[in-house]
Amino acid sequence: MQNSNPAPGLLWRLLFFTALALLLMACGSSEKRRNSVKLSQYMVAGMTLYQQHCANCHQVDGKGLAKLVPPLHQSDYLKSLKPNDMACQIRYGLSDTIYVNGEMYHQPMPSNPRLTPLEIAEIVTYVKNKWGSEPGLYEVKKAEKALQNCK
Numbered sequence: 001m002q003n004s005n006p007a008p009g010l011l012w013r014l015l016f017f018t019a020l021a022l023l024l025m026a027c028g029s030s031e032k033r034r035n036s037v038k039l040s041q042y043m044v045a046g047m048t049l050y051q052q053h054c055a056n057c058h059q060v061d062g063k064g065l066a067k068l069v070p071p072l073h074q075s076d077y078l079k080s081l082k083p084n085d086m087a088c089q090i091r092y093g094l095s096d097t098i099y100v101n102g103e104m105y106h107q108p109m110p111s112n113p114r115l116t117p118l119e120i121a122e123i124v125t126y127v128k129n130k131w132g133s134e135p136g137l138y139e140v141k142k143a144e145k146a147l148q149n150c151k
Helices: 010-025 030-053 076-080 083-092 117-130 140-148
Strands: 098-100 103-105
Touching (some): 030 117, 083 117
């Protein structure tokens, strides 16, 4: 019988982030606890959304598809990409040629106009914490403002 679970290990990840959130809640100030819990929530939701909307191309491990789709894992481009710019790229796609780790990529990235600002903030939080250079929470208010000002 084939496993019908679309995301094996997702339960373990959810349990891990829940345990992490509970541990963090036991330490520090109430503001710090709220931010830690919120970060954990964004990470879990962001991982799920990434798997649904991004992993087909960028892969679950973030290593991309050879010369067609750039990697996110160990990506100099991602490390230099500001969260607001990333939010715009997720919402509106990308058609420019980019260079990642010295390789040229010109395959267009499709837009995701149906994603809400919250969902985009969760994806940005997950990707930046997993593979980027700006760990921490990317607030939905920042995403909303960035999406209003996309070029």
